Amino acid sequence: MELTRRELVAAFLGASVASACTRQAARAPVPGAIVDRAVDTGHKLRTGPLPRAQTFEPVDVLIVGAGAAGLSAAWRLSAAGVKDLRVVELEAEAGGTSRSGRNAVSAFPWGAHYLPSPLEDTGPVMRLLREMDAVTGVDAEGHPSFAEELLIQEPDERVFFKGHWYEGLYLRAGASPEDLAELERFDARMNAFAAARDAKGRKAFAVPVALSSDDAEWTALDALSMARWMEAEGFRSPRLKWFVDYACRDDYGATSEHVSAWAGVWYFAARQNGKGERSDGFLSWPEGNGRLVKQLASSLGPRQLETQVLVHTVEPGEDGCRVHALDARTGAPRAFHARQVVLACPRFVAAHVVAPWREARPAWMDAFVYSPWVVANLTVSAPPASRGFPLAWDNVFYESRSLGYVVATHQSLRQDARGPTVLTWYLPMAGADVKAERNQALSATYGDWEALVMADLLPAHPGVGALAQRLEVQRWGHAMVRPQPGFLWGEARRAAQQSLGRHLHFAHTDLGGMALFEEANWFGVQAAERALAGMGLKSASWL
Numbered sequence: 001m002e003l004t005r006r007e008l009v010a011a012f013l014g015a016s017v018a019s020a021c022t023r024q025a026a027r028a029p030v031p032g033a034i035v036d037r038a039v040d041t042g043h044k045l046r047t048g049p050l051p052r053a054q055t056f057e058p059v060d061v062l063i064v065g066a067g068a069a070g071l072s073a074a075w076r077l078s079a080a081g082v083k084d085l086r087v088v089e090l091e092a093e094a095g096g097t098s099r100s101g102r103n104a105v106s107a108f109p110w111g112a113h114y115l116p117s118p119l120e121d122t123g124p125v126m127r128l129l130r131e132m133d134a135v136t137g138v139d140a141e142g143h144p145s146f147a148e149e150l151l152i153q154e155p156d157e158r159v160f161f162k163g164h165w166y167e168g169l170y171l172r173a174g175a176s177p178e179d180l181a182e183l184e185r186f187d188a189r190m191n192a193f194a195a196a197r198d199a200k201g202r203k204a205f206a207v208p209v210a211l212s213s214d215d216a217e218w219t220a221l222d223a224l225s226m227a228r229w230m231e232a233e234g235f236r237s238p239r240l241k242w243f244v245d246y247a248c249r250d251d252y253g254a255t256s257e258h259v260s261a262w263a264g265v266w267y268f269a270a271r272q273n274g275k276g277e278r279s280d281g282f283l284s285w286p287e288g289n290g291r292l293v294k295q296l297a298s299s300l301g302p303r304q305l306e307t308q309v310l311v312h313t314v315e316p317g318e319d320g321c322r323v324h325a326l327d328a329r330t331g332a333p334r335a336f337h338a339r340q341v342v343l344a345c346p347r348f349v350a351a352h353v354v355a356p357w358r359e360a361r362p363a364w365m366d367a368f369v370y371s372p373w374v375v376a377n378l379t380v381s382a383p384p385a386s387r388g389f390p391l392a393w394d395n396v397f398y399e400s401r402s403l404g405y406v407v408a409t410h411q412s413l414r415q416d417a418r419g420p421t422v423l424t425w426y427l428p429m430a431g432a433d434v435k436a437e438r439n440q441a442l443s444a445t446y447g448d449w450e451a452l453v454m455a456d457l458l459p460a461h462p463g464v465g466a467l468a469q470r471l472e473v474q475r476w477g478h479a480m481v482r483p484q485p486g487f488l489w490g491e492a493r494r495a496a497q498q499s500l501g502r503h504l505h506f507a508h509t510d511l512g513g514m515a516l517f518e519e520a521n522w523f524g525v526q527a528a529e530r531a532l533a534g535m536g537l538k539s540a541s542w543l
Contacts, residue, residue: 008448009455011440014425014431016399021455030378030454032471034446037092050312052324053335060084061131061531062323062338063352064311066288067096068517069507070344071296073531078299080532080539086336087300088309090328096515097479099330100290101472102378107375107410108422109288111475115145115282115517116271118207119191120278124525124542132281132295137198151281155392159521160460165388166255169396170243182237186244189233191333192217193265195274204264205270209488209512212270219262219489224265226256242398248404252514253371253480263483284393286405286408288424289517290525309334314341314356338533344507345523346478349497350417354500368510370427372438373537376453379469381420383407384461395460402427402456420469424452428480438477449473480515488513496505497523 003011018047038419050486059078066089074087093099118126121138129135129146138146158165166173170183179503196204206212213219221229226248230241241256247267248259256264285291297305313324323336343350347368351357357365383391393411396404408422429437444452450471453539457464487493493513507527512519525542532539 005451005455009452010453011367012401012444012458014401015401017459020459024458025466027454029447030450030465030468030471032446032450032473033271034449034473034475036474036476041300043173044156050324051331051333052313053333053464054126056322056337059086059126059336059338060088060535061340061342062321062336063087063342063344064323065089065096065344065508066091066094066305066307067340067344067508068098068293068296068520069217069509069527070096070342070522071293071344073344073507074304074524075128075296075299076124076525076528076542077525077531080528080537082532082537085300086306086338087305087313088306089312089326092185092239092307094307095290095293096303097515098289098478099295100287102287103422103470105379106408106412106422107285107287107290107419109290109406110375110377110425111289111373111476111479112517113406113424114282114284115289115292116207117151118144119271119273120144122389123208124521126346126378127293128292128521129283129541132291143543146281146283150283150285151413152284152393156282156392157396158389158392158396159396160404161478163387163459165395165460167389169246171398172237175239177290179237179239182235183243186235186240190265190268190272192273194272203270205266207270207513208516208518211264212438214489221264221487222260222489225425225485226261229261230256246396247405249401249428249430251516253373254430254482254484256330258430258432258482258484260483260485260488262488266514275468277472286411288406292517310352312467313355314343314353314504316341316504319339320503336392337501339474340534341504342507342524342527342531344527345503346481346508346510348478350506354504355502361391362495364492364495365488367487368496369434369484369487370483370510371434371480371482372441373476374427374429374441374449374478375474375476376425376427376449376471377408377474378405378423378425378453378457378471379420380423380464380467381469382418382467383421384423384457384464384467387460391444397456397460400456401430405457412458423457425456427452434482441475442477447474483513499526499530502534506533 008016009021032041034306099110121142121144157169160390202213204218205400245256248256253260305321308328310328311325320339321341325334401428405423431437497511505527507523509515509520511523
């Protein structure tokens with residue numbers, strides 16, 4: 001049965017947005033398209049036996065997947081002097097969920113759009129930022145500083161509520177003394193978590209997760225949801241609960257009811273110093289984290305990266321791995337024999353690709369759950385008018401299930417200009433039933449998405465319809481691993497990180513339990529160093 005526009009909006013964005021859309025005037029639809037295509041090719045993995053080539057292309061290291069993790073592995077191997085290196089990618093472009101686009105107005109992200117600046121001058125992310133000339137110095141305590149043009153410029157955040165924009169993400173307007181007292185108490189708890197160290201000197205909550213303390217004093221938080229922890233701690237202010245829920249949806253693609261309390265605390269504690277001061281800020285570019293993956297990819301030679309290659313079988317052996325693939329453009333079979341393989345794809349893909357796992361699915365595989373997301377880029381002829389606090393980099397709707405939008409040209413030093421820009425709109429499909437959410441996202445038509453995006457924007461920007469020039473929609477069916485209660489410190493994630501034999505190693509954000517660049521980079525570098533060891537090549541660890 002076809003839904004009315006109001007029913008469609010209520011199903012995706014909630015009743016408050018649906019109520020507002022009934023008061024919107026008629027308008028011409030915005031031209032555009034759904035731009036993702038890989039879902040059709042990727043589903044060939046489920047169709048049964050695929051043709052196989054009889055001739056194998058030899059290679060020292062084959063990396064399957066050119067997202068942030070796969071490109072981080074390639075970057076590490078290239079730095080170690082590995083020349084016989086190949087990266088193959090299903091999509092037409094590298095980058096995974098950090099991929100970006102560009103039109104005549106601006107570059108813009110198709111997924112991840114910022115990197116929290118590191119607190120300390122250690123680890124592979126800092127090495128990457130130095131390569132990009134993003135680091136301007138390090139103080140006596142080892143805290144780095146970063147190029148001003150990369151740090152998010154003010155105004156950085158605002159929230160829309162009841163017809164008005166307000167500064168920041170916590171809704172202070174109309175907050176009661178009790179609300180503010182709860183916020184102050186919550187901040188104090190997060191500061192204490194941020195300052196906590198174990199007997200080995202490890203932070204209780206660190207970036208990446210692998211550097212965090214495994215003491216039960218803190219990991220016990222993983223057993224319950226963030227919502228349950230908030231209730232147990234007496235945090236009942238609706239504004240604080242919304243703020244925490246927003247954080248969970250933003251970083252994990254799920255509500256606080258479906259996110260581990262350890263992950264919820266990590267969001268607020270891992271990137272600050274325990275004194276209430278977060279890192280130096282967020283680093284961003286018009287193309288978002290597309291800039292980071294571009295830097296990683298620059299380590300590869302012109303024939304070392306191949307796109308539109310569907311790897312469907314990896315067979316570990318005594319002398320390496322046999323890898324079977326299809327040319328996604330022609331359907332022609334290909335095959336590789338690699339001394340070492342880095343499989344940089346999520347577990348749900350690996351389950352169909354790794355031959356032994358197809359035969360006997362690991363028991364831990366079902367612990368990995370993924371949130372679907374939808375990202376839409378709307379090109380407008382001018383920034384939309386606002387009532388209240390002025391246009392910011394991050395613009396959030398308090399009463400919507402979406403996360404609002406970021407402004408692609410905010411970092412171009414012309415945010416006060418009245419010229420055209422691109423608004424990047426984000427919707428995490430955060431319901432409990434991820435399969436139903438995924439089906440809903442993939443079955444919606446372009447017309448549905450156009451109606452949803454505009455219904456979300458119009459209450460805050462009544463004139464945006466006249467400014468809208470083109471809308472493009474990207475659906476990510478399995479965008480982010482969910483750190484559900486029990487997952488981050490459970491056995492499944494630990495088991496999934498282990499190499500299979502001496503020749504097959506794994507890299508992806510899902511191994512860290514959080515779909516963040518730092519996790520992808522960490523596991524990419526770790527897999528690369530395991531491959532180096534497998535080839536007998538000694539190299540000091542970057543980890």
